[in-house]
Structures are given as structure tokens and as C-alpha cells.
Amino acid sequence: MSGLLLAGDVYIDRLSDTGQSNGLVGPINVTSLALNSPSEKVQRPSKRKDTYGQTLDTVTLPQPTTIAMTFDDQPAELLAIAMLGDIEDINQASGSVTLSDVTLPANNAWVKLPHGNLTEAGFQLYESDGTTLIPASAYEVKWALGLIRTTPGGAQDGGVSVAAKVSYGYAAIDGNRIKAGTRSIVNMKIYMDGKNLATGLPCKLEVPKASVAPTQAVDLFSSEFVSTQLEGDVILADGETAPYYFDEETA
Structure with a gap:
């Protein structure tokens, strides 16, 4: 038996409107990455005189998997996600x-x-x-x-x-401009190359498709390093057999 305490390099691929890859950005300093696969219990209660209130049948139904992620690396590609925008080049001669x-x-x-x-x-x-x-x-x-x-x-x-x-x-000016506030949501792929510090063994995470949005404002004058919090749903992408995959390797 062993515990699970992860360190990992996370990579994000922001998908186009048609689901095409734009290339992986990373490794990113992710300070929190939580995946939740909840379920809902549906019960059929008895209304009979002798068994009123007892459960006659119960079914547990899976609910959509959700993701919450926080990172404090802020290159233009990630800041554009935080600002729900797109990037264009600045090329002033x-x-x-x-x-x-x-x-x-x-x-x-x-x-x-x-x-x-x-x-x-x-x-x-x-x-x-x-x-x-x-x-x-x-x-x-x-x-x-x-x-x-x-x-x-x-x-x-x-x-x-x-x-x-x-x-x-x-x-002349060269750089990136973020055209902020032009999107309502961001679709992305997520990969993690990790290590269980409790065992020293490698582990990997793959999220083929997540649909996320920032949950807080971008405080450009924060006294601390700017971080981005994203939350949303993990989508069961076409051709996949699960919403996401977590591999624990033995060597």
C-alpha cells in the first residue's frame, strides 16, 4: 500500500473552434488540478401501508465529470485563456x-x-x-x-x-496582443507527465477534451503573482472510451 502525492509537468493544447490542435504549451506550473466524477442516486420509495418510505429500487447514475485547475504561469497563450480572448501578433514597423x-x-x-x-x-x-x-x-x-x-x-x-x-x-514594436473578452468558453486538451513522490514511480494524465472558463477576474495589479482558475466539464470526445485517463506505471 502507498499514498499518492504528485509532482508533474502539465501541458495544454487550446483547441480551435473546429477542434483542431494549436500545439501544446508547457510545462506549466499547475498549483491545483482536481477532477470530479460525481454520481446521482435515483430511488423508488414505497407508498404501501406496511412499507411506506422504504426503498424498493435504487439506481446510481453517473454525472458529467468536472475539472478545476489553477496555474500561475502566464505566457500570452495562457493569459489569453484567462481573459477569454485570442492572440494576434504586434508588428509595428x-x-x-x-x-x-x-x-x-x-x-x-x-x-x-x-x-x-x-x-x-x-x-x-x-x-x-x-x-x-x-x-x-x-x-x-x-x-x-x-x-x-x-x-x-x-x-x-x-x-x-x-x-x-x-x-x-x-x-518598431514586436509582441503579442490579447483581444480579450471575445470568447465565452475555451476547449482544450490536457496532458501531465507526473511522478508519485510516495513511490518514485511515473504516472500520466490525459484529458482529451475539457470545456472550461475562468472563475475569477484577472487582477493585473495584484500584490501576488497572477494566477488563473479554470473550471468546466470534461467532455467524452469522439472515439474515446472514457472522459479522461490516469496511468500509474510500475517502472
Whole structure:
């Protein structure tokens, strides 16, 4: 006799709308992985005088298998699951803009320029004639987001909006964008390459299809590492003989 205490590398394959594989992501640091195969008892009680309330027949019916999983690895592929979204590439090439019209509000509010990752070198703000430079002390720029405003109390802060023209360069950006909130549920395959620490023997888990959704908000300003909690149903996929498989190997 021996106990079961698992360590394991978990891999997730997010399926397309048509059930096609998108490739496995992992190994993932999964802090909880619970599978539940409940059942429901159906009884036929007696209504007879002498046996009222006694059970005449009882049948135990299987119920859908459920899964609950928590992980704290957050690459883009997994963060997209937590945000119920899809991933697209960010491929902004470097470039420049010359004498583009911009209006700076009278209340010193920020204005978003069409690009982010602005370069400080070559950034110039002109009056509406396109030739008279506005001194750099009269405006403020947030380079990463591409925001600009008049400096409070500065030379251009006259209580009215300022019509101007801006010239700037912007750097290339590569990365991933999550288009969040575009899905209601996620279908995935799950694999685990595990080890029973009580015996030292290997074990494996395969969930051919699970339909899950996050159970909590993504707290981007959490004081702890962001984790994702998923819950849902384990689906009996076509061609499978069980909702999931757990192998205990002897060597």
C-alpha cells in the first residue's frame, strides 16, 4: 500500500473552434488540478401501508465529470485563456510622421497620438502655421503610449485649446496582443507527465477534451503573482472510451 502525492509537468493544447490542435504549451506550473466524477442516486420509495418510505429500487447514475485547475504561469497563450480572448501578433514597423495636425485641450488633458514608442530625437511641436516651433517646456510627452499635453502653467496653457502640428519618429514594436473578452468558453486538451513522490514511480494524465472558463477576474495589479482558475466539464470526445485517463506505471 502507498499514498499518492504528485509532482508533474502539465501541458495544454487550446483547441480551435473546429477542434483542431494549436500545439501544446508547457510545462506549466499547475498549483491545483482536481477532477470530479460525481454520481446521482435515483430511488423508488414505497407508498404501501406496511412499507411506506422504504426503498424498493435504487439506481446510481453517473454525472458529467468536472475539472478545476489553477496555474500561475502566464505566457500570452495562457493569459489569453484567462481573459477569454485570442492572440494576434504586434508588428509595428518603425517610421515617422511629419506635420500632423493635433489639438491640445484647454484643460491640459492628454491627447493620444496614432503611434506609441515615440523616439525623443526629432520630436517637434509647431504652432498651426507649421513653421514656428513650440518650446519643449510648453508640452509634455509620454513616449511609450504616445501621449501629449500642454504643460500645466506653461507657455501654451492659456485656458484655450491649442491647434498645432507635430512631427515625430516611432520605434518598431514586436509582441503579442490579447483581444480579450471575445470568447465565452475555451476547449482544450490536457496532458501531465507526473511522478508519485510516495513511490518514485511515473504516472500520466490525459484529458482529451475539457470545456472550461475562468472563475475569477484577472487582477493585473495584484500584490501576488497572477494566477488563473479554470473550471468546466470534461467532455467524452469522439472515439474515446472514457472522459479522461490516469496511468500509474510500475517502472
